[in-house]
Amino acid sequence: MSARTTYLLLFLPALAMLALALYPFVQGVLTAFSDRKLYYDSSEFIGFRNFIDLFADDEFRDSIFRTLAFTAGVIFVQIPLGLGIALLLLGQSWFRPILRSTLVLPLLIPPVVAGLMWKTMMQPQSGILNWLLSNVGIPPQTWLSHVDTALISVILIDTWVFTPFAALILLAGLQSIPPELDEAARVDGAGALLKFRAIQLPWIVPFIVLVALFRVTDSLKSFELFYATTRGGPLNATRTLHIMAYEEAFRWSSVGKAMAAVFVLWLMSYFISMFLMSKWQRRSGVHNENG
Amino acid sequence: MKFDHLQILKSGSWVSAFAGAALLGASAAAVSQDFDWKQQNGSSVNALLVSHQFVEALRPLVPEFEEMTGITVNLDVLAEQAANEKLLADLSSRAGTVDVFMTSPLNNWQYATANWLEPLDEFIDNPALTSPDYDVGDFFQGVLNSNRWTRVPMQGIGEGPLWALPINSESYLLAYRPSVFQELGLEVPETYDELLAIADKLDTGSAEFGLITRFDKFWDLPYLTFGTMLQSYGVEMIDADGNLQICSDASVQATDDFVTLIKTASPEGAGAFTWYEALQGFASGQYALSLNEADLFAPVYQDPEQSEVSDDVGYAPTPLGPDGTRKAGAWIWSMSINAASKNKDAAWLFLSWVTSKDTMIAMNLNGNMNPVRASAWESPDVVAMVNSWGETPGQYSDVTATMAEVAAVRFPPHPELTRMLDRWAQAVQEVYFNGTDARTALCEAQDDIGKMFN
Numbered sequence: 001m002s003a004r005t006t007y008l009l010l011f012l013p014a015l016a017m018l019a020l021a022l023y024p025f026v027q028g029v030l031t032a033f034s035d036r037k038l039y040y041d042s043s044e045f046i047g048f049r050n051f052i053d054l055f056a057d058d059e060f061r062d063s064i065f066r067t068l069a070f071t072a073g074v075i076f077v078q079i080p081l082g083l084g085i086a087l088l089l090l091g092q093s094w095f096r097p098i099l100r101s102t103l104v105l106p107l108l109i110p111p112v113v114a115g116l117m118w119k120t121m122m123q124p125q126s127g128i129l130n131w132l133l134s135n136v137g138i139p140p141q142t143w144l145s146h147v148d149t150a151l152i153s154v155i156l157i158d159t160w161v162f163t164p165f166a167a168l169i170l171l172a173g174l175q176s177i178p179p180e181l182d183e184a185a186r187v188d189g190a191g192a193l194l195k196f197r198a199i200q201l202p203w204i205v206p207f208i209v210l211v212a213l214f215r216v217t218d219s220l221k222s223f224e225l226f227y228a229t230t231r232g233g234p235l236n237a238t239r240t241l242h243i244m245a246y247e248e249a250f251r252w253s254s255v256g257k258a259m260a261a262v263f264v265l266w267l268m269s270y271f272i273s274m275f276l277m278s279k280w281q282r283r284s285g286v287h288n289e290n291g
Numbered sequence: 292m293k294f295d296h297l298q299i300l301k302s303g304s305w306v307s308a309f310a311g312a313a314l315l316g317a318s319a320a321a322v323s324q325d326f327d328w329k330q331q332n333g334s335s336v337n338a339l340l341v342s343h344q345f346v347e348a349l350r351p352l353v354p355e356f357e358e359m360t361g362i363t364v365n366l367d368v369l370a371e372q373a374a375n376e377k378l379l380a381d382l383s384s385r386a387g388t389v390d391v392f393m394t395s396p397l398n399n400w401q402y403a404t405a406n407w408l409e410p411l412d413e414f415i416d417n418p419a420l421t422s423p424d425y426d427v428g429d430f431f432q433g434v435l436n437s438n439r440w441t442r443v444p445m446q447g448i449g450e451g452p453l454w455a456l457p458i459n460s461e462s463y464l465l466a467y468r469p470s471v472f473q474e475l476g477l478e479v480p481e482t483y484d485e486l487l488a489i490a491d492k493l494d495t496g497s498a499e500f501g502l503i504t505r506f507d508k509f510w511d512l513p514y515l516t517f518g519t520m521l522q523s524y525g526v527e528m529i530d531a532d533g534n535l536q537i538c539s540d541a542s543v544q545a546t547d548d549f550v551t552l553i554k555t556a557s558p559e560g561a562g563a564f565t566w567y568e569a570l571q572g573f574a575s576g577q578y579a580l581s582l583n584e585a586d587l588f589a590p591v592y593q594d595p596e597q598s599e600v601s602d603d604v605g606y607a608p609t610p611l612g613p614d615g616t617r618k619a620g621a622w623i624w625s626m627s628i629n630a631a632s633k634n635k636d637a638a639w640l641f642l643s644w645v646t647s648k649d650t651m652i653a654m655n656l657n658g659n660m661n662p663v664r665a666s667a668w669e670s671p672d673v674v675a676m677v678n679s680w681g682e683t684p685g686q687y688s689d690v691t692a693t694m695a696e697v698a699a700v701r702f703p704p705h706p707e708l709t710r711m712l713d714r715w716a717q718a719v720q721e722v723y724f725n726g727t728d729a730r731t732a733l734c735e736a737q738d739d740i741g742k743m744f745n
Binding site for chain 1: 383
């Protein structure tokens with residue numbers, strides 16, 4: 001086969017894939033600049049009107065804030081927790097393989113199912129969580145059903161589902177530390193804390209950035225858990241950008257406005273992930289030089 | 292903004308049936324053997340349905356239809372929200388995958404605007420497609436005609452093409468635990484004032500909590516359940532002069548009283564209760580009273596397999612408002628045919644069979660309440676079943692008859708109505724959760740809703 005044929009054979013599928021990815025994206029962006037409603041056949045180009053309306057709306061700005069708060073909560077809880085679990089799983093012991101395989105179980109459960117499961121457990125009157133708390137003398141919590149606790153509760157559920165992901169990546173990072181570094185630390189008589197601070201933590205920084213990259217982009221777009229647990233409520237306590245866009249499109253048929261909200265979400269996701277990517281590349285670059 | 296007020300469910304249409312008069316049930320003109328049920332033999336129909344007692348009642352009967360017609364029926368049953376999304380995707384793409392689907396007048400105001408619905412009059416009037424014993428006059432005409440609309444926003448309900456056929460009808464009532472009221476020495480409240488006066492006592496007996504009702508941030512709150520309270524306080528979304536009444540004095544009063552009731556007599560978490568939690572909550576026996584919830588939950592309350600209160604449940608009309616008025620919301624589950632369907636005749640055969648007298652009665656007996664045909668209310672089996680419900684024989688029938696006199700859709704037909712009512716519900720939730728002054732929250736909602744008409 002000539003080189004030209006090979007290129008042609010590669011070029012056509014690549015072009016098709018690019019077109020398939022770009023077409024819906026471009027279509028979506030165009031819709032964001034229109035007044036398209038599902039129930040009207042015609043729609044008009046209205047420039048930035050959808051964006052102007054959205055940013056003039058307090059509720060939209062609040063939903064951006066909620067989306068960022070959720071993402072920050074997820075990162076600040078799941079990375080330290082995942083790191084803790086990874087440290088516990090490091091090393092050789094008969095129970096560790098068992099722990100490692102049970103650790104991934106939450107990841108195998110679809111988020112919608114996990115959401116429904118936790119919604120049942122968090123039910124204030126009949127849920128098992130409040131029953132457990134009552135046994136140790138802690139008053140019942142409102143969990144998902146109150147504006148003050150709903151977002152935190154969704155972060156907790158997300159933590160249950162996705163912390164194993166953080167733990168697995170960080171465990172892989174810890175296991176990639178060259179044994180001679182460990183050995184040197186032991187010979188020098190370094191304690192666990194010093195070893196963690198001087199060797200393990202610096203080594204796994206690129207892994208932490210990698211986990212952050214995945215979890216940040218996933219959390220910004222998070223939908224299933226919210227949909228299964230609160231659908232944005234109570235009131236608007238868990239109405240993130242994605243839930244808001246969903247309501248615009250599927251409750252109110254206002255596709256133009258929904259696409260505008262999604263476009264803002266895409267921009268946030270794009271810039272934050274680009275920033276993290278640059279950090280990750282820089283850090284893993286350091287690793288490669290050292291390694 | 293002018294709204295021609297039209298009460299959809301003319302009281303006569305429901306009440307005469309309860310009185311047992313066969314006024315509406317014109318006798319069948321001919322026997323069905325003459326009709327060719329096999330005309331679409333070999334075709335198939337895709338039905339998109341919402342998870343509901345109606346579906347459970349329908350499912351066992353479908354093989355009968357398939358055998359009679361040779362049509363294969365594929366039932367796609369989803370939770371309400373998921374079904375709506377799937378339907379919206381199918382209708383708006385005009386893919387025509389779904390042939391027939393569950394809907395309601397409220398949803399159809401949007402679907403009909405978009406030309407997504409097939410008008411049904413021509414099918415009904417065509418003797419080649421409709422069995423002679425179908426008898427459309429047997430439907431309660433108020434209920435049937437709620438599915439007619441001229442497609443002119445803000446007017447013309449009950450007129451114009453028929454977009455759907457009703458499959459059941461729902462209004463609202465009080466369900467209570469006689470044993471708890473007796474234990475506490477309390478009377479079932481007849482007015483909201485009486486209810487407010489006893490609200491803090493309802494959980495002092497063997498019921499763990501006082502009252503339950505749905506209270507989420509969606510349109511069903513002002514449209515149906517809390518809507519029943521609002522209307523009894525004299526609040527309609529738009530008054531006879533075409534003015535929005537969302538932050539009127541009466542609306543503020545009703546909202547304050549509603550929030551007080553929830554705060555006094557409902558548990559933490561009540562601000563997120565959907566109809567499902569309301570149904571399960573009362574059936575679980577934890578509550579003394581279910582406030583203004585759907586009357587068609589009764590088959591679940593009465594069923595010992597699904598309910599802890601099957602031998603301890605009574606029904607009463609919804610309370611009277613401050614000036615002695617009682618009005619109530621109405622919900623009519625219906626079925627429509629997709630205008631983009633490629634099997635419209637087969638879909639119509641299925642729809643006309645589902646809504647035929649015999650199928651309807653069989654489904655009514657199997658939990659699909661409340662009947663929308665006069666013949667069902669004349670069926671001795673249906674009457675015997677319904678008469679057994681309640682604290683005393685006939686209590687449920689009497690209460691639903693009372694409610695039928697005052698149940699109506701008192702909202703303007705408009706494709707944006709669900710968005711407007713969602714906004715209204717949000718204001719009520721702001722009062723409950725944030726302690727926002729009711730007038731402030733409702734007037735802000737009214738301003739927002741006013742803009743949605745444009």
